Structure formats: structure tokens, C-alpha cells
Amino acid sequence: MRGLDAAQDDAELSASPVPGQASGREIIAVGGGKGGIGKSLVSANLGVHFASLGKRVVLLDADLGGANLHTCLGINAPARTLSDFISRKVESLEELVAKTSVPGLGLISGAFDFLGAANPKYTQKLRLLREITRLDVDYVIIDLGGGTGFNILDFFLIAHHGILTVVPEPTSIENAYRFIKAAYYRKLKTAELNYSLRPVVEEAMADRGSAGMRTPADLVRYVEEREPVGGAQLRAQLSQFPLELVVNQCRTKEEHQLGPAVSDACRKYFGIPMRFLGSIPYDDAVWQSVRRRRPVMVDRPEADASRCIRRIAVNLRSAERLERNGE
Amino acid sequence: MAAHGSQTLYELLEVSSGATFEEIEQSYQRIAAYLGAESLAVYSILDSDDAHSARAQLDEAYRTLSDPDRRAAYDRARKEDGNYPSMMVPASTGGTTSTANVHPRGRMSEEEHDKRLPVAGRSQARQPIRGPGARTGRMPLYGRDVGRSAKTTDLTGVERKKKPLYGRSVGRTDDEPRATDPKNRYGLDIEQRREPRYGRIEIERQRPVRDEEPPRREGRPAREEELGGSGREEEARRQAYADEPRRAVREEESRRYAQEGEPRRQAYEDEPRRAARGEESSRHASEGEPRRQAYEDEPRRQPHEEEPRRSAREEAAPPRRQSRADAEQRYDAPLPPIARSVLDEELDYVDEEDIDEVEVHAAPPVVVRAEPPRYEPPPIRQEMAVREPPPRMEPLPRAGRDREERPELVKTVSDVVEPRKRPTIPPSAHLSASAKSKKRVLSPSIALELTGEVEYGGSLLRRLRESTGASLDEVAEITKVGKRHLIAIETNDFAALPAAVYTRGFVAEYARVLGLDAVKVTKSFMGLYAKYRGVGG
Numbered sequence: 001m002r003g004l005d006a007a008q009d010d011a012e013l014s015a016s017p018v019p020g021q022a023s024g025r026e027i028i029a030v031g032g033g034k035g036g037i038g039k040s041l042v043s044a045n046l047g048v049h050f051a052s053l054g055k056r057v058v059l060l061d062a063d064l065g066g067a068n069l070h071t072c073l074g075i076n077a078p079a080r081t082l083s084d085f086i087s088r089k090v091e092s093l094e095e096l097v098a099k100t101s102v103p104g105l106g107l108i109s110g111a112f113d114f115l116g117a118a119n120p121k122y123t124q125k126l127r128l129l130r131e132i133t134r135l136d137v138d139y140v141i142i143d144l145g146g147g148t149g150f151n152i153l154d155f156f157l158i159a160h161h162g163i164l165t166v167v168p169e170p171t172s173i174e175n176a177y178r179f180i181k182a183a184y185y186r187k188l189k190t191a192e193l194n195y196s197l198r199p200v201v202e203e204a205m206a207d208r209g210s211a212g213m214r215t216p217a218d219l220v221r222y223v224e225e226r227e228p229v230g231g232a233q234l235r236a237q238l239s240q241f242p243l244e245l246v247v248n249q250c251r252t253k254e255e256h257q258l259g260p261a262v263s264d265a266c267r268k269y270f271g272i273p274m275r276f277l278g279s280i281p282y283d284d285a286v287w288q289s290v291r292r293r294r295p296v297m298v299d300r301p302e303a304d305a306s307r308c309i310r311r312i313a314v315n316l317r318s319a320e321r322l323e324r325n326g327e
Numbered sequence: 328m329a330a331h332g333s334q335t336l337y338e339l340l341e342v343s344s345g346a347t348f349e350e351i352e353q354s355y356q357r358i359a360a361y362l363g364a365e366s367l368a369v370y371s372i373l374d375s376d377d378a379h380s381a382r383a384q385l386d387e388a389y390r391t392l393s394d395p396d397r398r399a400a401y402d403r404a405r406k407e408d409g410n411y412p413s414m415m416v417p418a419s420t421g422g423t424t425s426t427a428n429v430h431p432r433g434r435m436s437e438e439e440h441d442k443r444l445p446v447a448g449r450s451q452a453r454q455p456i457r458g459p460g461a462r463t464g465r466m467p468l469y470g471r472d473v474g475r476s477a478k479t480t481d482l483t484g485v486e487r488k489k490k491p492l493y494g495r496s497v498g499r500t501d502d503e504p505r506a507t508d509p510k511n512r513y514g515l516d517i518e519q520r521r522e523p524r525y526g527r528i529e530i531e532r533q534r535p536v537r538d539e540e541p542p543r544r545e546g547r548p549a550r551e552e553e554l555g556g557s558g559r560e561e562e563a564r565r566q567a568y569a570d571e572p573r574r575a576v577r578e579e580e581s582r583r584y585a586q587e588g589e590p591r592r593q594a595y596e597d598e599p600r601r602a603a604r605g606e607e608s609s610r611h612a613s614e615g616e617p618r619r620q621a622y623e624d625e626p627r628r629q630p631h632e633e634e635p636r637r638s639a640r641e642e643a644a645p646p647r648r649q650s651r652a653d654a655e656q657r658y659d660a661p662l663p664p665i666a667r668s669v670l671d672e673e674l675d676y677v678d679e680e681d682i683d684e685v686e687v688h689a690a691p692p693v694v695v696r697a698e699p700p701r702y703e704p705p706p707i708r709q710e711m712a713v714r715e716p717p718p719r720m721e722p723l724p725r726a727g728r729d730r731e732e733r734p735e736l737v738k739t740v741s742d743v744v745e746p747r748k749r750p751t752i753p754p755s756a757h758l759s760a761s762a763k764s765k766k767r768v769l770s771p772s773i774a775l776e777l778t779g780e781v782e783y784g785g786s787l788l789r790r791l792r793e794s795t796g797a798s799l800d801e802v803a804e805i806t807k808v809g810k811r812h813l814i815a816i817e818t819n820d821f822a823a824l825p826a827a828v829y830t831r832g833f834v835a836e837y838a839r840v841l842g843l844d845a846v847k848v849t850k851s852f853m854g855l856y857a858k859y860r861g862v863g864g
Contacts, residue, residue, distance in 0.1 A: 168367060169367075170367060170370045170371070173367050173368070173370045173371065174370055174371040177370075177371050177372060178371070214372070215372065254365075257360065258367055258368060260357075260360070261360045261361035261366055261367075261368035262361070262367075262368045264357060264358070264360070264361050264368070265361045265368040265369045265372060268341075268358075268361075269369070269372045269373070270372075
């Protein structure tokens with residue numbers, strides 16, 4: 001992983017076709033349930049990387065109320081933010097896109113006011129989500145805030161790639177699993193379910209605090225026992241839950257190996273196949289570049305962290321499942 | 328996780344039933360990576376017990392499937408019995424509870440089981456070896472550990488009983504130092520014993536040893552008598568067990584066993600199969616098959632158990648049986664293990680010929696403990712039954728707190744003439760005598776003023792208050808509003824009053840004391856307040 005050089009990455013990138021929707025737009029959400037685990041690092045640098053490949057990329061700072069992605073990118077707080085969109089001062093998201101120092105990379109900054117856009121009404125949020133999916137770009141990268149609030153989960157759920165960032169610490173792992181569960185249950189809540197399935201699912205959701213129902217897989221099993229057909233649909237849905245994993249701040253070999261293990265555990269206990277995209281080593285270049293308010297990919301492209309982020313980008317784009325990266 | 332109970336070993340290892348050894352090995356390593364003791368990957372998904380048992384299951388699966396012989400046996404057994412469970416918890420695991428202690432041969436017939444005893448013997452012989460050297464074998468460490476404990480459950484009841492049970496290891500704690508004593512309980516050097524334990528060759532090594540062993544003593548009385556074990560024996564065994572080097576390696580597991588072992592052992596005792604154990608063991612003895620068992624028993628029994636036990640038996644063997652049967656019949660219920668062992672101990676010492684000694688040796692508590700539990704309602708309940716209901720709690724001495732109970736505002740003279748009942752302001756001990764004696768009623772002349780739209784200024788409030796005969800002090804005491812505030816209210820000294828929110832509360836309290844509608848009064852008063860201060864209202 002560390003030995004990989006940028007040229008090789010780029011060669012791979014140009015060789016692999018870009019997956020995506022019919023419009024070519026790809027929405028990537030970066031979450032993780034905990035603060036300070038590198039969500040902004042990953043999203044900003046993925047954005048930089050894709051933009052450097054000539055893609056049109058928009059970074060969306062969806063950390064409503066705590067937006068600071070502009071700082072990571074070295075620009076001043078944009079004059080117009082999501083608040084303006086939510087309060088209908090501007091009609092389209094395109095008007096909000098601020099230019100960054102990287103050509104092709106735009107930023108839609110999150111809201112700075114605490115009570116307005118940080119807690120948008122449901123209809124406002126729906127409008128925002130709809131507009132996000134209509135942005136005319138190649139990549140929309142959504143940098144989520146910490147926690148498992150609905151506003152965060154809903155952004156996560158519209159994405160084609162839900163990247164979960166963790167650091168090798170129990171707190172982060174715990175929050176990540178909680179995030180997965182919350183996201184899945186949120187998806188179940190909002191999913192259009194079969195008429196007969198809905199009550200069973202709601203029954204299961206209500207019962208999910210009990211000891212026997214700790215994971216989404218347990219819930220699906222519960223539903224399957226009562227509604228075999230609908231349960232099978234649920235199981236299929238579960239297996240299509242778009243989850244990808246990045247482990248940040250790895251210091252030791254064991255920590256680099258955490259990714260595959262978490263991925264396996266998630267598949268086994270949650271029934272959700274989680275693709276491990278790669279790990280990012282703990283690298284002084286990262287915090288140094290943050291101090292300089294530049295993305296590490298711009299500031300120190302040769303750093304280990306930058307290489308690993310490139311590798312992650314490659315894995316993200318590759319259609320086939322990543323083989324285990326045991327370092 | 329719950330689902331594991333129905334999984335086959337192949338499913339546990341996430342391989343197909345035709346998987347090669349390499350595939351099994353690879354899959355095992357992969358799963359062990361996230362189930363590892365230090366693994367973060369299952370943090371918050373599995374609690375430590377679940378993770379431990381999942382690991383144990385995995386190891387058991389790996390141990391079985393990675394060994395061609397065992398795998399073949401497992402496959403055969405699966406074919407023979409469609410419902411053959413991959414993981415099965417024997418009811419009588421003698422102190423071990425988790426599915427770590429299951430074995431694919433768990434459902435074998437007795438004949439089949441006996442046929443396989445050498446294999447079990449091998450694993451049994453392996454068991455005492457724990458400690459630093461345990462990592463040398465082909466299998467991963469906890470694989471071996473679990474395997475050993477698993478195989479103990481595979482033995483006959485006799486062996487299980489005789490082995491120091493995990494359940495008995497109560498009291499061993501984490502902070503005990505790792506055992507470094509080079510001698511184990513067999514008096515052999517660890518290194519010396521470890522050498523032939525691993526690898527397939529050990530079967531061959533074991534057998535000659537067994538053949539050299541003297542046959543089991545035929546004249547031994549039925550095992551059942553010994554099994555109960557006196558308290559001292561228990562202690563001695565526990566001690567012997569605690570001294571073993573391997574204990575240190577398995578501290579965590581033993582803690583769990585300590586919690587769960589006793590009920591297990593109880594279940595085992597109650598198991599009907601136990602009845603047949605005496606003859607079973609004698610059959611084994613005559614066949615000479617579990618000589619290894621005898622070999623194991625021999626040194627361990629020597630210091631602590633054999634002498635007192637034997638002497639007791641020599642003295643009182645026949646009568647003891649008799650009296651024991653009597654005792655059991657009398658209580659007519661399976662005794663809990665402690666009671667049983669106590670009973671045994673008692674019977675050891677009691678000779679029926681000199682009954683007097685019973686009282687000497689069998690201390691009163693022993694008899695009490697041997698009694699079957701009898702329900703007696705706790706005395707406290709009886710007391711409570713005869714006790715009178717507690718006195719009703721006095722309402723707070725704050726006037727007019729309960730809006731619901733507060734009478735409506737006096738509207739008419741007839742209302743006023745009648746003394747008002749004010750249940751919310753009971754005269755309480757700490758009120759002054761005058762406050763208690765006064766009835767706070769409005770005088771008719773003033774009440775007339777209240778029928779229409781009234782502006783409740785301070786002066787009116789004062790007149791109302793004075794009409795009730797209550798002094799400012801008393802009102803202050805009842806309302807807990809400071810006297811200076813009350814004065815400020817009565818003198819309409821808005822500048823002296825605090826912020827609107829407090830003033831509103833004071834006025835409301837004041838109004839309630841006077842039996843007025845707090846809402847009306849505050850609205851009116853705060854109107855004045857707002858006019859003066861320009862805020863509030």
C-alpha cells in the first residue's frame with residue numbers, strides 16, 4: 001500500500017471505467033458517526049483527486065451547523081451557504097458552488113447558523129436532497145457531520161457510495177457500528193415496503209432494543225420468520241446497502257489489518273457487505289497540511305497518506321470488490 | 328450470537344463442505360482475526376462472553392475440520408443423522424457452559440463413545456498442559472485451550488466428576504500471578520510432560536503408558552460415594568487445581584466458569600444418567616480401558632483426599648450407606664451439591680452405633696444446610712400486614728399550591744359570609760398561633776367591590792389582606808415571599824420589585840393566600856407593573 005506510487009495509481013485509474021449512474025453523476029457520502037476521524041480529510045482529498053483527473057467535482061459540506069470544509073480547502077467561508085438555499089434565498093444549488101484552488105473542484109459550504117439550516121424542516125431537506133441528486137457534475141462528495149441524526153443519515157442514504165471512516169479506537173468502531181445500524185433502520189423507515197411487510201418491520205423495529213435483536217441481520221431474521229417473502233426482499237436490500245470502509249490514522253500493522261476484520265464482522269453480524277477501500281496511515285503530513293489549510297493531496301502529494309487516499313479512490317472506482325489488503 | 332447454535336462447523340468456518348485444508352486454514356485465520364481477543368472489529372457487536380464463545384466455537388470447528396480423522400468422523404455423523412448438530416451443549420458439562428465445550432461426538436451412542444475413548448484420552452491427557460509452552464503446537468493457542476476444555480465434556484461422567492471442575496475454581500481471580508511452578512499436580516516437570524503431548528504420535532505414546540499402568544482397583548466401592556466429596560475435599564481439589572500452571576493461562580475463561588459452573592454441576596447431578604455411573608465406571612474398570620484415568624487419579628488423591636476418606640469409610644462404611652439412603656429418602660428431593668457434600672461429610676463421621684457423637688461432629692449448621700428449602704414468609708411482611716396504614720402525608724404548608732383544590736373566587740356576598748374552606752392551607756405546626764387561628768375570609772364590604780372588573784392594585788390587596796386579619800409576617804411565612812416584596816406589592820412600589828417574572832410569582836402567591844384568582848390578580852397587577860416599568864405585564 002505504502003509502496004504504491006502515484007503513477008501506478010493513475011494508470012489503474014485510467015484503465016478502470018468510471019462506474020456511475022446514467023447521468024454519470026456519482027454521489028459519495030463520507031460519514032462515520034464520530035467526530036475527528038478524518039471525514040473531512042477523506043472527502044476533501046478524494047475531491048482533489050477526482051478533480052485532478054479532470055472530473056467535475058462538488059464537495060458538499062453537510063455538517064450542518066459545524067461546517068469547516070472550506071478551511072480544509074484553504075478558502076474563506078463562502079458568502080452563500082446551504083442556509084441560503086434552505087431559506088430559499090437562492091433557488092438552485094449551483095449558485096452556491098464556490099470555486100477552490102483546485103480546478104474542477106467546487107464547494108458548497110454548509111450552514112453556519114445554528115438554528116436555521118442546522119435543523120432544516122423535513123420538506124426543506126427533501127428539496128435539498130433532490131437538488132443534490134440533480135447537480136450537473138461528475139462527483140458529488142458529501143462530507144457528513146458526526147452523530148447519527150436523521151439529517152446526517154438522510155444524506156448518507158442518498159449516496160451511491162457510503163464511505164464509513166473509522167479510526168482504530170473502540171469509540172470510533174462503536175460509533176461506526178451504531179451509525180450503520182441507524183442508517184439501516186432509517187432506510188427501513190423510509191423505504192417503501194410491501195403492505196403486509198410494513199407492520200412486521202415496525203414490530204421488529206419496536207422490538208429491536210431486546211437482547212435477541214441487536215443487529216440489522218437479527219431484524220431481517222425476525223421479519224423473515226414472520227414474512228418469508230418480504231423478509232427475503234429485505235435481506236436482498238440489506239446486501240445492497242452501499243457501505244464502504246476507510247480506516248484512518250493507522251499506526252501499526254494490526255491497525256492496518258483492522259479494515260478487513262471490521263468488514264468481515266459487519267458482513268457476518270450485520271449481514272451487510274462492507275467493502276474495505278483501504279487504510280490511511282497516521283502521517284504528520286496530514287496535520288501539517290491542515291495547519292497550512294491545504295489538502296494533503298495538494299500540499300504533500302508524495303506523503304504516505306496521499307498515496308493511500310489515491311489508492312482508496314482507485315478502489316472506490318473499481319467495480320470489483322477489493323481483495324483483502326493485508327499490507 | 329444466537330444463530331450459531333444451528334450452524335454446521337462448515338458454516339461456522341464459512342467454507343463449503345468440500346473445502347480443502349488450505350481453505351479451512353485461510354478462513355479460520357480470517358475469522359480469528361476479527362474474533363481475536365484483542366480485536367476491535369467486533370467491539371460493541373459482541374460482548375466479551377459472546378466473543379469468547381464465538382471464538383471457542385470457531386476453534387472447535389477448526390480443530391475438527393482441520394484434522395482429517397475428526398473431519399471424517401464428523402462428516403459420517405452428519406450423514407447418519409440429518410439433524411446432527413454442529414454445536415451441542417451437553418447437559419452435563421460439569422462446570423462448563425459455553426458452546427466452547429461442545430464436541431461433534433456429543434451425540435454418539437455409548438458404544439461409539441467408548442470406542443473413541445483413546446482419542447478422548449489423548450485430549451484429556453493434553454489438558455493439564457498450559458502455560459508458556461502451550462504455543463508450540465500446530466494449533467493456535469486458544470484453539471488448544473478450548474479443545475482441552477471441550478474434551479473434558481466428552482469424557483464419561485466419572486472423569487468429569489473427578490477432574491477439578493472449572494465451576495469449582497471459584498475464588499480464583501485475575502490478579503493471581505501466573506503460575507510458574509515447574510511441577511504440575513502430577514509432580515512431573517512441565518517440559519517433561521509437554522513433549523509427547525502434541526502431534527499425532529502422542530496416541531502411540533500414550534497407549535504403552537496406559538498398558539503399563541496397574542489396572543483399576545477392583546475392590547473400590549462404587550464411585551458415587553466418593554463423588555459428592557466433602558467440603559475439605561472440594562477445597563483440596565480447588566487448591567490443587569489453582570496451583571496448576573495452566574490455570575493462569577485460562578483465567579478469563581475460568582472466571583466465567585466460576586459463575587456458571589455450579590448450576591451446571593447441579594444439572595449434572597440431577598441427570599438420570601448419573602444413576603448408571605457406578606456400574607459404568609466399574610465396567611470401565613473391568614475393561615481396563617480408562618486406566619489413564621486411574622493414573623490421573625492416583626497422585627492427586629494421595630495427600631488430601633484418600634486418607635481421611637478411606638479411614639472414614641473403613642470405620643463406618645455399611646451403616647453410612649444405610650443412613651445416607653435414609654437421609655435421602657427423608658428429604659425426598661435431590662440435594663443441592665453443597666448439602667450433599669455436607670451430608671457426606673456428616674455421614675463420614677457419624678457412626679450409627681454412637682449416636683451421641685452425631686451431635687458432636689455434625690454441627691447444627693450442617694443439619695440446617697441439609698434441609699430442603701422451605702418457604703417461610705419473611706417476618707417483615709407479617710409486621711407490615713398488621714401495621715396500620717401509614718398516616719396520610721401532610722400537604723405542604725404553602726398556601727394555595729394546588730390549583731385544583733383551590734376554591735373559586737368569591738363572587739357574591741353569600742359566598743363570602745360563609746366561612747371559606749381552604750383545604751390547601753392547613754394550619755401547620757410552624758405557623759404562628761394567629762396565623763392558624765385566623766380564617767382568611769374577605770369582609771363583605773370589600774367583597775362587594777370584587778364582583779365587577781377590579782383593578783388589583785397594591786392597596787386593594789392590602790385591604791383584602793387586612794380584612795382576613797393576617798399580618799404581613801404571616802403572609803410572608805405562608806407564601807415564602809420576602810416581607811419587603813410584599814410591602815412593595817402593597818405599596819405599589821414597582822421600582823422596588825424584582826423582575827417581572829419574579830413579581831408575577833409573588834403576586835400569584837399573595838393572591839392565592841387571600842383566596843383570590845391568581846390569574847386575574849396577577850394580570851391586573853402586572854398591568855400596573857408594566858405601565859410603570861414599561862416591561863413585563
